[in-house]
Amino acid sequence: MRGVNGRCAFASLDCTAYARPNLWAARWMAMVAGALELASGAAHCVAMKDAAERCDSGAMDEHYMRRALVEARAAAAAGEVPVGAVIVHEGRLIGRAHNQVERLRDPTAHAEILAITQAAAALGDWRLTGAAVYVTKEPCAMCAGALVLARVARVVWGADDPQRGGAVSKFRILDHGDLNHRCQYARGVLAAECLDLLRNFFREQRGRERGLASGRGGVVV
């Protein structure tokens, strides 16, 4: 099966997994749209770079986590699990994405993965050396592995994921001694806001499911 532009997207893989060219196109369009918005925000980012030199790292972490929260809210509005991520390199925002698993029908379309792909395209290099990733929820095992492979310098997240967290809560992937790169990390930045978003989303989802089960079809909170 062929991917975007009639070419196999991953020649080394069994491309039957990519039998949905429209979804691939949608994924690429989402990435291009994000990249264009990132370019238009370049002036802001330069301003932030200047501001960064005057701010302490805590203020910077909160600033970029708020950008990630904007992404997470966009995910919630689209009916996706509300997780958002941004990637910053030398004061520039080079990746910005939210979870799109449902829209793209792709289990790998987590916020971090989409943002990593944008950032690699922006830098023209798969190595995101020196980059910092801000994500509203602790990365899962897949995303933590991708962050290590991408050579990300630092990962900052909001809410811990005690059940499936791939950074510290369940699997210690970001600084595992057997891997060839270790990411520095910080946790708990704007954790309450990040956690509220997740809790509200799942509460409303349970309410909808109960409403459907009872035949009313409405939201029960």
Ligand SMILES: [Zn+2]
């Ligand atoms: Zn993930």
